[in-house]
Amino acid sequence: MEVKKEIKIEDKKSVLLLENRKKLTINGVIEVINFNENQILLNTDVGTMIVKGQQLKMNKLDVQNGDVVISGKVDSFVYTSDKSKIKKDSIISRLFR
Numbered sequence: 001m002e003v004k005k006e007i008k009i010e011d012k013k014s015v016l017l018l019e020n021r022k023k024l025t026i027n028g029v030i031e032v033i034n035f036n037e038n039q040i041l042l043n044t045d046v047g048t049m050i051v052k053g054q055q056l057k058m059n060k061l062d063v064q065n066g067d068v069v070i071s072g073k074v075d076s077f078v079y080t081s082d083k084s085k086i087k088k089d090s091i092i093s094r095l096f097r
Contacts (some may be wrong), residue, residue, distance in 0.1 A: 014046045016077070024051065024070040024077065032061065032068070040070060044079075051077045 014028035028045035060069035
C-alpha cells in the first residue's frame with residue numbers, strides 16, 4: 001500500500017531577491033503563464049505571482065530548477081490566493097458590472 005504525503009505550502013520553499021528595483025530573482029517557479037513588458041504572471045510553488053513594472057524582461061528562465069531572473073523597473077509583485085482564479089474578463093462581463 002502506497003502512502004501519499006500531502007505537501008503543504010509551508011513545506012515548500014520560495015526565495016525572492018529584489019536588487020534596486022531593477023533585478024528580481026525568483027526560485028520555486030513552476031511555469032510562466034503570461035508575460036509582456038508591463039506584467040509577468042508566474043505559477044510558483046507557493047501560489048500564483050503577478051509582477052508589474054516597466055520594460056520587464058526575463059533574462060533567465062530555468063524550468064528544471066524553477067529559477068527566473070527578471071530585469072526592468074519592478075513596481076510590485078503580489079501573490080494571489082490559491083482559491084482565487086486569475087481570469088480574463090470578457091467584454092460582456094465588464095459591461096454588466
